[in-house]
Amino acid sequence: ILKNIIDAGFRGKIYPVNPKADEIMGLKCYHSISEVPGPVDLAVIVIPSKFxxxxxxxxxxxxxxxxxxxSGGFREVGGEGVELERRLVQAVREGGARLIGPNCQGINNPHVGLCATWPLSTRRGPVAVVSQSGTVAAFMATGLEKEGIGMSKFAALGNKADVDEVDMLNYLADDPDTRVVALYLEGTSRGRELMEALRRCASRKPVVVIKAGRTEAGAEAVASHTGTLAGSAEVYEAVFRQTGAISVETLEEFFDASKALAAFKPPEGDRVMVITSSGGSGILAADAIESRGMELARLPEEILNRLREELPYFCVIRNPLDLTxxxxxxxYDKAIGLTRDYEGIDAYVVIFGDPISGAFEVIxxxxxxxxxxxxxxxxxxGDVEVEERRKFYEAGIPVYPTPERAVAALYNLWRSRRG
Structure with a gap:
């Protein structure tokens, strides 16, 4: 964690504290926090729970x-850990302070270079990640960094002994750096307040939620993970619907929706144009569109005739438009250009199903x-795809590995308008 804070370029003062060291990573080390000169705003603690x-x-x-x-070893393990967490919270509250954790993976604010977590993520972007699970948060951070989207804020909340999802949602609702909130939730002890915070935040920016512990087995796992009661899946889903939050069920959809919402405005409607070089992939996209409650755009004869005139004889002129x-x-450039201004198309799913160079430039x-x-x-x-993906990532333009995932991302983008 100390290495990541340094490598992220944090501009404030950094004071390592360890009773057995005089220097760590080139920085003077203090034997106790009392020895640190001057004021301290934030203490990141990574020591055995009993201390x-x-x-x-x-x-x-x-x-x-x-x-x-x-540090872990608190409420989530039961027994002595419960008392340790009680004492921790008492000390924080008596000091008028705030706490993230315990049993968490830290925080990251790329806008000030404070990466007090892992992995190292430094790209600034519009997505805030809030998660009880450190690994889920790290999964999101890694993907957003790699694919050029970036983060505004990152908070892995762990046991939520003090700061929780309600606090974070209320904060992020007013955060000018955040355009999308991605929330991984296992449960809450503040149901009504969560509902109000979700409603307030979702009225200002999209909130994507993945609720873990939907099943009996999952709820039992939640209790041993962060000591949280998972609650009724049906009740949570009703809350998400009523507040305008976008609920998803898989990590893939969680990530895919977040990056689409960061990159695009919601479509005006649900009429989709599919352009593909793979007939099979186009069919899969069509199936996914209909199964999600959207529809393939109906092309008027005027546009169909224009496509027949401008595209080679081997193209299959319909929707999906199969360039073969x-x-x-x-x-692809021609196909998009000839259809783009038609008001009956609200969005595109464009599938490159072969080694097609120049894909990025067209999009x-x-x-x-x-x-x-x-x-x-x-x-x-193949290798062409690797190079094309690199260009998409560098530009922060979302690209998906399958037609179904692209359609699912579009569906959640559309839901953000309806929400």
Whole structure:
């Protein structure tokens, strides 16, 4: 964690504290927090749980008002851990401070270079990640970093002994750096307040929620993971519907929806144009569109005739528009250009099902010239696909590995307008 704070370029003062060291990573190390010169805003604690309450008490006397406790061994393990967490919370509250954790994976604010977590993520972006699970949060951070989307804030809440999802939602609702909130939730002890916070936040920006512990087995696992009661899946789903939050069930959909919402405005409607070089992939996209409650755009004869005139004889002129395995980038450019201004199309799913160079340039061009979302699936492209994906990632334009995932992302984008 210390290495990541340094490597992320944090501009504030950093004070390592360890009773057995005089220097860590080139920084002067203090034997106790009381020895640190000057004020301290945040203490990140990574020590055995039995020492945490006393350490926090000492830090509170120093005037520290913010704590992140990474250490596990509290309420989630039962027994003595419950008492340790009670003492920890008491020390924090008596000092008028706030706490994230314990049993958590830390925080990250890329806008100030504070990566007090792992992995190292430094790309600034519009997505805030809030999660009880550290690994889920890290999964999101890694993907958003790799694919050029970036994060605004990151908080892995762990046991939520103090700061919880209600606090984070209310904060993020007003955060100018955040355009999308991605929330992993296992349960809450503040049902009514959660409902109000979700409603307030979702009225200002999209909130994507994945609720873990939907089944009996999952609920039991939640209790042993963070010591949380999972609650009724049906009740949570009703809350999400009523507040306008976008509920998803898988990590893939959680990530895919978040990056689509970060990149695109919601479509005006649910009429989708599919352009593909793979007939099979186009069929899968059509199935996914209908199964999600959307529809394939109906092309008028005027546009169909224009496509027949401008595209080669081997193209299958309909929706899905199959450019076939003989396709090349210029055909996609023509196909999008000839249909883009038709008001009966609200969004595109564009599938590159072969090694097609120039795919990125085509999509980037049309995204500059239209507000209609264009969701890309690139598959089956070998080394060419790797290079094309790299260009999409560098530009922060979402690209999906399958037609179904592109359609699911579009569906959740559409839901954000309906919500």
């Amino acid at each position: 945490v309450p006393d350490t926090v008490e000492e830090a509170v006397k120093k005037g520290v008002k913010g704590f992140v406790v990474i 395995g003989s396709a090349y980038a210029e055909l 980037e061009k049309h995204l500059r010239e239209t507000e209609k979302p264009i969701l890309v699936a690139y598959l089956g492209g």
